[in-house]
Amino acid sequence: MKKPLTNKEGEVRELTMADMRRFRPAFEVLPPELVEVIKNRKVGERGPQIAPVKQQVTLRLDKDVLETFRATGAGWQARINTALRKAAAQVARRSTS
Numbered sequence: 001m002k003k004p005l006t007n008k009e010g011e012v013r014e015l016t017m018a019d020m021r022r023f024r025p026a027f028e029v030l031p032p033e034l035v036e037v038i039k040n041r042k043v044g045e046r047g048p049q050i051a052p053v054k055q056q057v058t059l060r061l062d063k064d065v066l067e068t069f070r071a072t073g074a075g076w077q078a079r080i081n082t083a084l085r086k087a088a089a090q091v092a093r094r095s096t097s
Contacts, residue, residue: 069076
């Protein structure tokens with residue numbers, strides 16, 4: 001009997017060599033439409049955005065501010081966006097009172 005890959009909480013257990021031998025290539029198990037999309041895409045290429053929500057800008061920041069955010073690792077740009085969003089909300093609250 002095969003051991004389930006996940007437990008009751010949905011956590012995936014460590015895969016064994018027997019599990020890996022049962023793996024099949026993606027093109028054998030995915031729908032043909034998806035296989036075509038994957039074949040035509042370059043490695044690391046993302047699909048088109050349905051509705052772009054971000055706008056690219058050039059912004060000059062103090063060196064220490066930039067280093068602080070970069071030091072936090074991957075996702076540092078999103079964290080800057082979050083900090084700016086909080087600051088913008090405070091400005092908006094002040095301007096309405």
